[in-house]
Structure formats: C-alpha cells, structure tokens
Amino acid sequence: MGIQFKNLDQSKSGKKLLKGAKSANLKSLLTEDRIRDYQIAGPAGWRFSYAARPVDPQAVQLLVDLAAEQDLAAKYRELLNGAVMNTGEDRLVLHHLTRGQVDGPVRKDGKDLGAFYRSQLEKIRTFTEQVHQGTIKGSTEKAFTSVVQIGIGGSDLGPRAMFLALENSVSGKKYLDAHFISNVDPDDATAVVASQKLETTLFILVSKSGTTQETLANENFVREKLQKAGLNPDRHMVAVTSETSPLAKSSRYLASFFIDDYIGGRYSSTSAVGATILALALGWEVVERFLKGAHEADVAALEPDPRKNAALMDALLGVWERNALGYPSTAVLPYSQALSRFPAHLQQLDMESNGKQVNRFGQPLKYATGPVIFGEPGTNGQHSFYQHLHQGTDTVPLQFIGFLESQAGSDVVSEGSTSQTKLKANLAAQIVAFAKGQTHENANKMFPGNRPSSLLWNTKLTPEALGALLAHFENKVMFQGFLWNINSFDQEGVQLGKILTKSVLDGSASDPALRAFAKILSV
C-alpha cells in the first residue's frame, strides 16, 4: 500500500477545513493554561508557541486528523529517501542530505549522493583553510582579504541572509569580509566592485546551470574590472555549479565546487552554494554548526504528531489560516537585527515553492495555495507597517521570532532596562496587543484584536539555531506543499519572462505590446 497523493479537497478533513471557519476568539482563549499547553519543544533549543494562532481545540484536532490522513510524515520520509518528489522535472529532492543522512544512503544511478555532497563540503573546507593560511592567493601573490558572491535568487538571498545572521555571532576572529552581487543592473556590480580592493578579493560565481543570464553578465563585468586592474581573473574566482555545466572544471576558476539538480536553488543554503562564502568569511566551524542545527531540525520534523512537531504544526496552521479563514498573506517578524534579510529569503522559499495553481500531476486546483510572504525585523516594523496589521481592514497572520539574549552581548541600561530587555518586552506586548486588542469609546483608538501570531524563540541566534530555524521553514513549506498536493520544488512560473526577455534581446519579439514596451524603454 503506497502513499497516496491527494488534493486537499479530496481528503475528509481537508473538505471540512475548506468549508471555512470563523477565527477562534483569542480574546477569551489566550489564557496562561493555553500558553503553557500550546508549546512545542523543537530542535537546537527552539520552542514554538501557537497559543495565539486562530485555532480552538476542535480545529487543532482537525489538523491532527488532516496530518494523519494526508500521510505527511511518511511523505517526508519518502522524500528523504530519494523519491522523485519534483515530479514535473523528474528529480529527487535532496537538500536535507547536504546536512545529514536520516536513513540509509540515497543512491541515484549507483551514486551515493550523501557522500557526493559531503565530498564537496570537504573540498570547500580544504580550500577555505588554504585561503585562510595564505597558501592560495590572488594573482599578485597577496592573501585574500574579502570575498564576493556573484549569484541571484537562491544563490543570493539564502546565503546573504545566513551570512548577515551569523557575521556577528562568533566571538572569534572573522576571516574574510563578505559581499554580494546579484542584480543584472550594472549599478549593483559597480558599487560592490568599487568598494573592494580587487587585488585581494576572491569572487564566488554561483550558477547551477552555468547559464544564468544575470550571473554571467556580472561575471563578465567583474572579469573586465579585474583585467583592467592588471590582475588575472582566473586567479580571483571560484565556481559553484553542477558537474555538467559549462563552468565545471574550467581552468578559468581557482576551484569548482559542485551541487546537482536535486538541490533546488532556494533550498541550497546548506549546500556548497551557502557553505563556500560562510566558510571563507566566518570559518569552517561555523558551517559545521549551522549544518548540525539544520540536521537536528530535519530529524525532529519526522515526528508524525503535529502537537510534537513544530514545523508540521506550523504548516497545518498556515493552511488553516489560508484555506479555512481565507487570509491571503503572512508576515515574518524576527525581533533580531541579524535576521534583517531572513524574511526576504523566506519570501522566495515560500512564494516560489508554493505559489502554484496546479497539483503535482499538473491538474488545476480549486483552492488557494501559498500566501504572500513579507516582513522586516521588529522593532523596526512596529514603526512602519504595524499600523496596518493592528487596525487595517484585513487580517494578516504573523510569525514572530525572538531570542532571550543578543548576539554580541554589548548593551546599555537606559530608563531602567537594557535594550535587549526592551526588545523582548516589545515582542511580548505585540503578541498580546494583536490577539486581545482594545476596546475604546473612540473608534479610532479601538483595536479589534483576534489577529493571530505564533512565536518561535531560542536563547541566542547561534549557527546551530540558525540552521534549525532555516530547516523549520523549509520543512514547513514542504509539508504545506504536501497538504495542497503541489510540487514545491519546480518553478515553471519563471520561464515565460526569460523567453520573452530573450526575444527582446535577439530582436525576435513578435508581440506588438512587447515591442512597444521595449521601445518605450529604449531597448
């Protein structure tokens, strides 16, 4: 008896859920008892509170039933063990394997893929150590002092968010300064290149296919600047690509590190795509700790009972909010400046994975799938768009993230409390303000309340904690894909734009509207 892939509206609990519901009344529900009970101990020190999510006990039971009926844990295990989960592209989905193996080896065409990913990480480790020791140097025999990643989408947002999250997490020395070039806008590369001492800069070119238009253009931009500076570009560049790409094993790179088609771009932060820059900038130990945390979260996500599995429960609650309550967007609000670009990464992870309108068999769906995801760090967001979240006409579910301690430990006492304490007091206050609202005789000062949120919290944003946080959201997105019965691992929706762009550039555009807009923009 194999696992069945069914649409949400083909399962009994799914049908119930799709009939719609009223949001649970958090004003009365949000008690101390519920806050104690609606908590899940997660991996790497994380805890997850869903006390302020819009579910009463009956709704929670429905979600528990739905998880069982849709075989979510079993589907996840199949994915881990090499099932062809990316159906449209006939591919395995193996990003979990970059951080650890759960069951036996996963083989494809006789190749042990876990061993392959590990061998690439090992190559990165050795290369990194040689750069740090000054054995590998630039073309003028000077040691490298900074590293610039050239990549876009998954080759940029995840690695950049992870780097920013960790650059101040390690008290030991930081190795190389790190920067990123992503946009094909030449002003992006111009600004980054101008800020670097090229003689001691190492560039990481990241493109799985080796054909990404923006990335190749930026590579050429950088090579030209290196050449003009009298440097040999081949001695200032490594590639992260697939073994079959035009970039592989080229003498134009100091070294090449490989991934393959089973690591989707938006899931590649724990592969060579993220590991190379993290290792060069922050040291190999940070990468190992980061991967360890992600693996812990992957193991924790195997638990079939959502009441004991934060990623699974988070996924189910999201589907409840999207399909039973009809909320079209979700905000991610980390109370941590180090996570400033984490929402932008989740925006890609979630919207590119689950912004789909057909199921995994290519059949149109009759229900809503992935929401719009946006967010900025608190307390900044409080002084920006929270007005809308509190008193706007729509309800936006919120995902709060918080830490007991700051990363650097440097702080000041002002008006009787430290900044870290203020940060946490704000976070606690917001959860309750959103949930409970406030009555007032002046309608302008009235807060409707019943605006749902969850809280993920940990002691400190360490590399392990970041790895587990990343995996939490990757696994949440995966479970939601299973629930909606969609393929979360392809991105056909990016193809049409690429084709039309090419037609504009090679002069073959036939649509008069396309020609008119190209003319407007003097293309």
Next chain:
Amino acid sequence: MGIQFKNLDQSKSGKKLLKGAKSANLKSLLTEDRIRDYQIAGPAGWRFSYAARPVDPQAVQLLVDLAAEQDLAAKYRELLNGAVMNTGEDRLVLHHLTRGQVDGPVRKDGKDLGAFYRSQLEKIRTFTEQVHQGTIKGSTEKAFTSVVQIGIGGSDLGPRAMFLALENSVSGKKYLDAHFISNVDPDDATAVVASQKLETTLFILVSKSGTTQETLANENFVREKLQKAGLNPDRHMVAVTSETSPLAKSSRYLASFFIDDYIGGRYSSTSAVGATILALALGWEVVERFLKGAHEADVAALEPDPRKNAALMDALLGVWERNALGYPSTAVLPYSQALSRFPAHLQQLDMESNGKQVNRFGQPLKYATGPVIFGEPGTNGQHSFYQHLHQGTDTVPLQFIGFLESQAGSDVVSEGSTSQTKLKANLAAQIVAFAKGQTHENANKMFPGNRPSSLLWNTKLTPEALGALLAHFENKVMFQGFLWNINSFDQEGVQLGKILTKSVLDGSASDPALRAFAKILSV
C-alpha cells in the same frame, strides 16, 4: 460651498465601483494604441503607463467621475494651504511645504511655516558646509569622515532609502560615509558602532517627540561608547527634533534642527529628518535637486483630470484594484538596485497611512482600505517571488519602476548586450508576460495572464527624479486616503503596543497572557 468629505460608499461613482467588477481582459486590450494612449507625462521627466492596469475605457471614465465627485484636487489644495487634514490629532499636514510653496504662505498662530522649514534647511546647509570645510570638528579636533543617523520608522526608512538611491548618483565627490542605527536590538548599534572610527564620526539623533524609546536607548548606547573611547559625546552629535521636545536646544548637541507636528514621520524625508544626512553625506546641492523634483511633482499633482495627473490616476487605479476587484496586496518592483530599500519605505508610507478601519470622523468603514505593500528590486525578485505572481492562485497588482540609463554608467557587453539593456528587456518582458500570459497543453506551463501592472519610467535616477518619485507615492497615498475618507496622517494603531511594552518594563502588566509571554522571554 465647502468641500465635502464623504465615504467611498456615499458617492455615486464609489457605490458603482464597490459593486465589484471583472478584471479587464488585458490579453485583448493591451494593444500598441492603448500603450500610446494610456500614458501620462509627469514631473521631472517621469512618465506613467497604465496600459496594463485592469481597466477598460468604461472603468477609466468611472474613475474620472469619482475624482470629480470626491473633489480630490480641491481637497489636496486645501491640505497644501493649511487645512486641519490630520483630524484625529487636530494638525495641519505640511510636508509639501518643506520643498516649496504652491499658493500663499501657510500660517499657524501667526507663524509662516514655509519660512520656518526653509530656515531649518538653511541652518543645515550652513552646518554641513562647516563640517565639510572642517570648521566644525569632533572632540579631538579631527574632521568628521562619517555620519550615522539614529532614528526609527520615518526617521530611518525614508532617509535610508533616499541615501541608498542617491549615493552613487553623483559623479562628484561623496563627502561623508553614511550609516544608520534603528532597531532597539543592541546588536544593531553594536555592529554599526564597531564599523566606525568614532573619533571622526558624527551622529544625527532623530526623534520629533524626543521620547522615542528605541532612539533614546540607541543614543545612550552610542554616548557610552563615545565616552569609553575618550571622546566627548556632545561634540559628536546633532539632534533633529521639534522645538518643544526635551532634546531641543540642549547643550548635549553640536546643533539642533527642527521640524514640527505638521510633518508626519513617514512624510519627513524632505524635511530636516532626511536633509541632514543627505547633505552631510552627498552635499547640499543634492538636497536642493531632490527637493526641486519633489516640488515639481507636488505642482503636477494639482491637475484635476486624472488622465493628466499620474499620482491621481495611480491612486484611483489602486482603489479600483482594491475595492472593485478585491486584490489585497500590491508589489512595488523597481528595476534599479539603487532603489533596493524604496519598497520598504513605501511599505511604511502606504500601510501606516491607509491601514485604517475608521473614517476621518472616527466612524467604522464597510469597505477595504490600504493593501499590503511589499517588493524587492528586479531582476532579483524575478528569481524569488515572481513564481507566485505569475502562477499563484491570487492576483497581485504590480508597480514597476524603470530607467533608460544606469546611474554610474559603468557597464559590460555580454552575449551581445549591456547589462542595462538586459535589465530593461527583462522589465518589458515581465509587463507583457504578466498581462498576456501563455496558453500551454501542460497546465504546469500555463500562465493565466491578466495580472495587472503599471510602469513609471525616467531617463535616469537623478536627485530630481527621486524627489518626484517620492512625491508621486506620497500624493498617491494622500489621494487614496481622500477616496476612502480616512485620515492618512495619524497612526493610532501603534499606541497599544507601546502601552503594553511600558507595562511589561515597569512591572505593571496585568493581563496574565502578557505576563506569561514576558516570562517565556525572560523579560
């Protein structure tokens, strides 16, 4: 006969609009003729195309009628001339006056407020010149080399977005390096302070009330670090505040520059709040050009016919999308890396202004108001959340922004075209891909089309162009506030969180849920 403030559902055209509509069929509508006709020449070289917005000619006529019926141009003129438009707080709304006067002087309690704002800008100009000349120096008598703004919300997002937009726009010399501290998370201040040579750093403390918790905590953090470095903090700090604030005219600052209650935080980029750091970092001339562009846009927005007024038409189209078509969010997509944080500023500007559920008289509304706003620069977004925009189950209206030329002019030819040309080809392609979609036998490769967008474009992102772009959106938001009959200039929705935070910090929190969450976070 005075101007009447009516709810959208109290006007004849508004009632029609609220009955709902089907999206116009862009697949057939988007012709060369329409692209030529649905264009508005705007201020400072801007052009606005609404050919791909979801309106047929009947809908456009309805919007033209609505603008007339709701007296939008007249309401704007009243605002310019000092009407109490911020009704809840009984205040004038005068940010336009920081960049120029349209009619006669605006006086309040006998004071000419335009003259007041100009006098502050003049003080900033003089101060800036003295810093640049080295007449005003730090406490060790060394010239300043960098400037750090301490502020949050409107004191951060706007100025930061404007600085990033302009830092590479001027070919002449850049004066001081600029940085920002906003979050109360101590890791924010720690990282920025660690990156600066304090001896030659000037801090700008920005808080209109002088009581912003996060900003005062960060001021104390910085003062402590300055002191520990053996420097006199009072010689390294200026204040931007109101004349009545505790910070005004204090000897603790090298200088103080004033705004007042008639400049809302999110509208303050063209006041002392934005001008100080722009002048110090980029020179006074840049500020003047920036203000000039904004003023041009303010004047252009006086035109009563929406077919000749880009800001007004943009506002009406947004209301059409929100209330006739029911779209809950809008994405802002600048094809310009320099505008990387412009969407974050618009997120505050729009969501804090129009995320309201009561009208300007404090009465509950029965229709949706401001949407969720999010965005990232293209081409980056294409490799991130565009999958969802193309093939997700919801429709998200898009606001594209583009430029014919890059800022720096440095470029490379790769595969036969420059990066700037590729950037523009992508932009043209996306507009058409979203509008027209693609049929395909494989549903997974099918693009539904009819996903609306508009395009604002200009030759180059100069200071004038940026000022006009900023004012375009400020005025769009204002017109939408008039249409929804809300007060776009208060933010009562941020108060409850502040009160509850205070209660946690002073131990007076009474709600058991609040105490429980505070305990969870070890506050």
